[in-house]
Amino acid sequence: MALFRRGAKAGEAPSENLPRHIAIIMDGNGRWAKKRGLPRTAGHAAGAETFRRVATYCKDIGIEYLTVYAFSTENWKRPKEEIDAIMSLLEQYLGESIEKMERDGIRLRFLGDTSILSPRLRGLIRETDAITEHIKGFQANVCLNYGGRDELLRAARLWAEKVRDGAENTPDEAEFSSLLWSAGLPDPELLIRPGGELRLSNFLLWQCAYAEFYFTDTLWPDFDARELDRAIEAYQKRQRRFGGL
Ligand code: FPP
8 A cells, every 4th residue: 555745845755665766758748839839949948847746746846856758869850959958958958957956855867868968068067067076966867869778888898898907807788888878877766758659768778677668648738746746656566576486
């Protein structure tokens, strides 16, 4: 039976057996905008607001890590105008967040190859990393120019370099994990995909090996604390066996 605690903004959030780490594929921004006769970029702006609210809610109810898929290695195929809009939303978000991270106790990390992003965005990411270093508490991870296959290939290449430099052993799971963008993070126990699609879309392929999946038709900009509660309740009812009985 799920147990609830009052006080969080949505009203009732399950408080026992909470996942430590929730991953979310923020899908449905474009359709949300289209339904309202707005440009797709308005959907992304609404999606960025949803991210803010959901991250705050996760922190309030005691989730330790939230990881969101903001921009994939495949998203470069989108029209330049849409890519630019997503990048400027990220710049705006970081510009506003940097000053508040310490006060709000929110650590921010970026997973993915950020080396090809704009100098301004890279500068903001460096500033954010420096602040995140010395604060404790809830951590939001934003996957940016991230792809699960790309991450695995990169780790394999890094290991090959170690071998070339004289490493003799083969990596175990822990060593291999330490070469992923997600090094140091626990695996997500719960993966949520709003927007009605039932696929992983190259997100956290290694890390989600034993994640519980929760799919909902709700479009990401409409996703709220109540919906997150529902996902957590569904997770709490699952029997996790990790291949055992
Ligand atoms: C998927 O919806 C969404 C994206 C590819 C972009 C997500 C980006 C943001 C929410 C903005 C920036 C984020 C932060 C963390 C501030 P879609 O466009 O594929 O939707 P559709 O399937 O309805 O077309």
